[in-house]
Amino acid sequence: MIELKINNINFSYGRKRIFSDFSFTATDGITLLLGANGSGKSTLFRLICGALIPKKGTIEVYCNGNKVENKNAIAYIPQNFDIFPSLKVYDVLTYICSERDKTLSKSEIKNQVESAIELTDISEYAYKRVRTLSGGTKQRVGIAQSILGNPQIIVADEPTAGLDPEQRERYNRLVSKTAKGRCFLISTHVFDDTQYYENIALMSDGHINFKGTKEEMVNSVSGKIYQLSCKSDDFKEEMLDGCTILKISENGEETTARFYSETPKKDLGAEPAESDLTDAWLYYCKAAEK
Numbered sequence: 001m002i003e004l005k006i007n008n009i010n011f012s013y014g015r016k017r018i019f020s021d022f023s024f025t026a027t028d029g030i031t032l033l034l035g036a037n038g039s040g041k042s043t044l045f046r047l048i049c050g051a052l053i054p055k056k057g058t059i060e061v062y063c064n065g066n067k068v069e070n071k072n073a074i075a076y077i078p079q080n081f082d083i084f085p086s087l088k089v090y091d092v093l094t095y096i097c098s099e100r101d102k103t104l105s106k107s108e109i110k111n112q113v114e115s116a117i118e119l120t121d122i123s124e125y126a127y128k129r130v131r132t133l134s135g136g137t138k139q140r141v142g143i144a145q146s147i148l149g150n151p152q153i154i155v156a157d158e159p160t161a162g163l164d165p166e167q168r169e170r171y172n173r174l175v176s177k178t179a180k181g182r183c184f185l186i187s188t189h190v191f192d193d194t195q196y197y198e199n200i201a202l203m204s205d206g207h208i209n210f211k212g213t214k215e216e217m218v219n220s221v222s223g224k225i226y227q228l229s230c231k232s233d234d235f236k237e238e239m240l241d242g243c244t245i246l247k248i249s250e251n252g253e254e255t256t257a258r259f260y261s262e263t264p265k266k267d268l269g270a271e272p273a274e275s276d277l278t279d280a281w282l283y284y285c286k287a288a289e290k
Contacts, residue, residue, distance in 0.1 A: 002063055002152045002183040003027050004048070009057030011047060018043050019054070019206045030179045032194060033187040035203035036285070041187035044203075045155045048185075049076045063152055072100045072149055077156035081142035085131035089122065089141055092130060093148060100149035116144040120174055136167035143174050154178070155185045160193055172196040191281055202281070204288035210280075217280045221260060225279050228270040229256045239268060246282040
């Protein structure tokens with residue numbers, strides 16, 4: 001089993017504190033780190049990869065209970081893969097593989113590069129220059145390079161940003177294949193990406209607000225979601241003081257409010273509503289703002 005353990009790290013940009021005694025653990029499989037821009041996702045990934053150093057705390061990798069000291073145990077996929085844009089894809093992958101694991105022979109490097117090209121279905125682009133590729137193809141090259149040298153952990157920073165729906169679906173299918181036997185972390189601010197993955201961690205302002213499966217996320221707000229419908233002239237947000245308003249919609253002269261509440265609002269005529277993933281996501285976002 002692969003484990004990434006982040007233990008009580010502190011990190012700041014100057015006087016701006018990003019993380020304070022932050023801890024997080026990820027294991028085998030894919031974890032989607034979901035949060036708005038500015039929530040700390042990219043900084044966290046740079047800390048994991050060693051590009052930034054925490055002022056306090058540790059970031060450790062374990063394989064079957066044994067601590068891994070090799071810094072190349074972690075591979076990084078940037079949001080925009082534009083490394084060596086004037087070089088051909090095959091040459092870029094060969095260089096990365098040789099630098100990531102200097103113990104590999106030329107034949108082993110060749111085998112790894114060709115396997116990565118086949119896995120990510122980029123054979124037709126292998127001898128094209130990186131700068132000529134589309135955004136979606138560059139992301140596939142990014143995945144290909146990430147598995148070279150057999151890293152235990154892969155982190156991908158906002159990989160679906162700028163991709164159209166078809167490219168996003170293809171990317172996520174590739175991730176599912178690549179993640180086998182590894183710990184794969186993906187950051188995103190795109191809620192729709194949750195449809196592809198089971199395990200989710202919600203980040204806001206340098207904190208993890210929730211970590212678990214989608215089912216557990218929905219269950220965490222189950223029984224606490226209500227819906228209130230009334231004439232628009234009669235509705236005022238103050239009616240729901242103490243509640244977390246998730247959504248307000250208007251249809252003609254009627255206003256409907258969907259909200260989270262620890263206690264029923266029977267006096268207002270609010271009805272219980274079945275919770276879903278969107279309710280949970282909005283609740284944790286709103287709760288973090290308070």
